[in-house]
Amino acid sequence: MLKSLFLFLCISGCAYAAFSEAQSNLPPVMITYGPWVTTPDIGAVTIGFVTDINTGAGIEYRIKGSDNEWSSRWHTEAGQLISTGNRHAIRLTGLDPESQYEYRIVLFIPPQKQEGDNKFRAQSELRLPRTLKIEDDAFNFRPFSTEETYSFFVVSDLQFPTERRHQILQNYHDTGMKDSRFVVLLGDLTNSIDNIETDILQGIIEKTTALGGASQPHLFIRGNHEWRGLQSDLWTSYFAMPGGSTYAAFRCGDAFYIVLDTGEDKPPYPFTAHYTTANIAEQEFMDSQKAWLTSVVESQEFKAAKFRIVLAHSAPYSHAGRYMSRVVNNLVEDFFTSDAPDNRIHLWISGHTHFYARTIPGTTQAYALSQPIKKFYRDDRYSFPVVTLDGPTFNGPEGDLPTSGLKVAVEKERLFLESIREDGTVFDRFEVLPDGSINDLNKGLSSSLFTFEPL
Numbered sequence: 001m002l003k004s005l006f007l008f009l010c011i012s013g014c015a016y017a018a019f020s021e022a023q024s025n026l027p028p029v030m031i032t033y034g035p036w037v038t039t040p041d042i043g044a045v046t047i048g049f050v051t052d053i054n055t056g057a058g059i060e061y062r063i064k065g066s067d068n069e070w071s072s073r074w075h076t077e078a079g080q081l082i083s084t085g086n087r088h089a090i091r092l093t094g095l096d097p098e099s100q101y102e103y104r105i106v107l108f109i110p111p112q113k114q115e116g117d118n119k120f121r122a123q124s125e126l127r128l129p130r131t132l133k134i135e136d137d138a139f140n141f142r143p144f145s146t147e148e149t150y151s152f153f154v155v156s157d158l159q160f161p162t163e164r165r166h167q168i169l170q171n172y173h174d175t176g177m178k179d180s181r182f183v184v185l186l187g188d189l190t191n192s193i194d195n196i197e198t199d200i201l202q203g204i205i206e207k208t209t210a211l212g213g214a215s216q217p218h219l220f221i222r223g224n225h226e227w228r229g230l231q232s233d234l235w236t237s238y239f240a241m242p243g244g245s246t247y248a249a250f251r252c253g254d255a256f257y258i259v260l261d262t263g264e265d266k267p268p269y270p271f272t273a274h275y276t277t278a279n280i281a282e283q284e285f286m287d288s289q290k291a292w293l294t295s296v297v298e299s300q301e302f303k304a305a306k307f308r309i310v311l312a313h314s315a316p317y318s319h320a321g322r323y324m325s326r327v328v329n330n331l332v333e334d335f336f337t338s339d340a341p342d343n344r345i346h347l348w349i350s351g352h353t354h355f356y357a358r359t360i361p362g363t364t365q366a367y368a369l370s371q372p373i374k375k376f377y378r379d380d381r382y383s384f385p386v387v388t389l390d391g392p393t394f395n396g397p398e399g400d401l402p403t404s405g406l407k408v409a410v411e412k413e414r415l416f417l418e419s420i421r422e423d424g425t426v427f428d429r430f431e432v433l434p435d436g437s438i439n440d441l442n443k444g445l446s447s448s449l450f451t452f453e454p455l
């Protein structure tokens with residue numbers, strides 16, 4: 001829908017572009033993908049979008065429905081507007097957490113060649129701003145606050161043809177995702193990023209934008225398959241977390257979230273034809289992420305949180321990948337093996353195995369829809385439940401699903417979780433209390449308790 005935003009079009013009720021007088025000689029520009037609202041936090045959001053030509057870009061925003069003057073934030077680096085790229089992600093901070101905002105995209109169309117000072121002074125039309133404003137009723141958001149109760153929705157592992165991926169997102173949208181405060185796309189959205197435009201922008205973003213992603217925040221978390229492909233190094237230029245990397249921490253209501261990048265599931269084979277060839281600095285990256293995580297778990301925000309939730313493509317246990325399990329354990333075992341109240345993790349949500357499971361901490365048991373055929377890696381040191389969502393089933397056990405979704409309600413005194421099929425049927429349900437205790441609420445549902453064989 002928003003793909004056809006041409007400068008010279010002005011469509012009532014839909015997105016439209018406005019530009020100052022005396023600019024009719026400017027080239028047509030369109031937003032080719034997005035905008036998408038992402039990485040929200042208390043009083044903050046990021047807005048990303050792609051334009052068809054390289055252009056400077058910014059966001060103007062104000063309290064929705066007000067006559068306030070627009071505030072603006074431009075895509076800059078080291079004090080200069082970035083006009084040489086078509087990918088833009090603009091962080092807005094200092095927002096009122098309780099307010100709904102409206103925004104519009106502002107583009108600056110740089111001239112082919114800048115005029116000399118003398119001509120600039122002599123010709124007044126050269127001093128007119130070459131800016132273009134793009135507006136739409138859907139361009140609004142509400143930053144997170146510390147006072148809200150809400151639910152969010154998670155889906156993972158969408159390695160399907162584009163048409164099927166879009167249908168999955170549509171189905172989950174219709175069965176609960178649309179009412180979620182935010183949506184988590186938990187990695188492995190494609191098999192490899194050989195062409196980021198077709199694989200991710202058309203494969204995912206076109207649909208999430210159409211489903212409300214210009215106002216409903218979506219988190220794009222890197223899985224191991226986003227580490228792969230000829231253009232996988234473009235991931236952060238579209239979907240970097242605040243700070244520029246692929247991990248982050250944020251808060252919404254009583255929950256504190258840690259987003260982790262759990263890396264590839266195979267070691268790097270640098271400068272070869274292997275799909276991990278580009279990962280020459282994966283270990284350095286993990287070391288940096290661990291240093292960052294050290295500061296996070298020492299922060300007052302982490303210590304004081306009522307609920308602590310990890311969002312990561314993989315997990316330190318419930319997975320059989322030897323390399324990846326070692327990497328993930330090395331990343332978190334110094335921090336998350338304690339169940340001390342101010343260090344407790346209440347919930348870890350992951351994907352990667354393509355097999356639904358909800359582990360029972362400290363046991364070799366998990367709730368699932370069928371007997372796990374993959375051996376689980378078990379580690380008694382971790383005392384939180386891991387919910388692992390489904391993915392495409394390749395000769396999986398009968399009863400296993402190709403997709404599953406997870407609704408998590410963050411209430412005042414509990415996390416309330418429901419796992420659903422694509423048609424919306426709930427098949428598992430439980431709650432986690434602030435002290436870490438878990439109550440199964442899945443009586444009569446189709447999930448059952450299975451015992452797995454640990455590695």
Ligand SMILES: [Fe+2]
Nearest residue numbers: 188223224352
């Ligand atoms: Fe994966």
